[in-house]
Amino acid sequence: IILWVKVTKRSWRRALGTRVAASAAALVFATVGGLLAAQDLSSLLRNHKEARYLVTPANLIVAGLRVAGSDARAAASVRLAVGEDARQRVLAGNQRPLLLVLVVGETVRAENWGLNGYQRQTTPNLSQLDVINFPDVTACGTSTEVSLPCMFSETGRRDYDEERIRNSDSLLHVVSRAGISTLWIDNQTGCKGVCADLPNEQLPGDGDALLCNGEHCLDEMLVRRVAAQLDTSAQLNTSSTLDTPSTLDAAPKLATLRGDTMIVLHPLGNHGPAYYLRYPPAFARFQPGCESADLGDCSADQISNSYDNAVLYSDHWLAKMIALLQQARNYDSAMIYVSDHGESLGELGLYLHGVPYAIAPKQQTQVPMVAWLSENLRSRVGLDPDCLRREAMQPASHDNLYHSVLGLLDIDTAVYEPKLDLFRNCRAINSG
Secondary structure, three states: OHHHHHHHHHHHHHHHHHHHHHHHHHHHHHHHHHHHOHHHHHHHHHHOHHHHHHOOOHHHHHHHHHHHHHHHHHHOOOOEOOOOOOEEOOOOOOOOOEEEEEEEEOOOOHHHOHHHOOOOOOOOOHHHOOOEEEEEEEOOOOOHHHHHHHHOOOOOOOOOOHHHHHOEOOHHHHHHHOOOEEEEEEOOOOOOOOOOOOOEEEOOOOOOOOOEOOOOEOOHHHHHHHHOOOOOOOOOOOOOOOOOOOOHHHOOOOOOOOOOEEEEEEOOOOOOOOHHHHOOHHHOOOOOOOOOOOHHHOOHHHHHHHHHHHHHHHHHHHHHHHHHHHHOOOOEEEEEEEEOOOOEEOHHHOEEOOOOHHHOOHHHHEEEEEEEEOHHHHHHHOEOHHHHHHHHOOOEEOHHHHHHHHHHOOEEOOOOOHHHOOOHHHEOOOOO
C-alpha cells in the first residue's frame, strides 16, 4: 500500500508538471500567434464584438466579473455628491457671459499631432492660430470607458478608484451646482455617466444630408450645433468647405443656456478601425489610405495615412470652432481640446487601444491638448499667454483638467486643488 501511494504521488506530480508545462506552452504559442495576427484580430474584435463572447473560458470569466461588477454598481446606485459647496466667484467688471467649449477628442495620440513636432503637418490650421499647445500630456486610461469618467473626476489617475469615480458626481455636476449652464453634445458612444441627469444630446446620424450618412455625422456637425446655441445677432459663417452655406437659423435649440456656460463636445475623432470614415474625401491628403474597416486588408503605411487624414480633419473643424467663438464677441470664450486616449498603429505589433494601463505603450497613453482663450477672457482673468506657453511645456495629465476648468470658471469649492490648475500661475486674478 505504501509503495502504491508513493508511486501514485510521483505519477500525480509528473502529470501535474506535464499539464502546467503544456498550458504554459499553449499560452506562449497563443500570445505569439495573437501578436502575429494582431492586425487582423484587432479589426475582427472591434467590428464583430459578438466574437469576443465565443472564446472559452475567457467569456465565462469576463461575464462573471461583469455580473459581479453590475451588482456592486446597482448596490451603490445613489451617486455620491461632490463639491456641494461649489459657487462661482463674481469678478468685478464682468459684463459678458463666459463660454467654455471643452472638446474631448477621440483616440488621437500625441505622436501624430502636428503641433507636437510630428514629421507631417497634421495641424496646419491650429498652427496658424494663437493656441497654447501642451506637448506632454498623459491620459487617465487607454479606452473611452475608463478615460472619460476618470478625466471628469476629482481623483483622476493619481488616486484611481473605478467604483468611486463611476458612482460620484463628475466635473459637470460641480460646474452645474455652481450655477453655470452645462450641455453635453455627443457624436460618439455617450458620456459614460459623466453627464447623467444633465442636459445632453446625441447627434442623429441623419441630421444633415451633407455631413451625415444615416449612421453617423462628420464632426463638423458639432460646430453647427454649438452655433445654434449662441445668442448673437452676428451672421456666423460655419459652412463647410464641402457644402453650401449652412442654414443655421433653422437649427433647433438644444437647451436653454443662460449666463455662463460650459459645452462639452464628444466627437468621433480618430475612432478606429474605420479611420477612413472619419473625414470627407477632400481631407484624404496622405495617400494611399486604408479604405477598409479590416486593418488586415491594409499595409502599415496605408493605416497611418488614413489615421493622419482623420487628425487633419480634426484640425480643420477645431479651427472652425475657434473662428465661431471669435465671432461671438458678446461672450468671453475659450476652447480646450484634449484627447481621451491614444492609439497603436502597429508599434510592438499592436493596433487600436485598450491595453491594460500598467503595460500600455506610450502611443496609447500620450495625448494632445491645446487651449484657446479669447482676448476678452484673457483680460477678464488677467492671464499672461506667454507665461502659459512656458508652463505648458511642463508634464501634465488628465488629472489637471478637472481643476483647470474649475479655476478658469472661477468656481470656489473644497475639491479644487490649485496646484493642479494649469492656468493659475499665469493669472493676475487667481481663483480659490
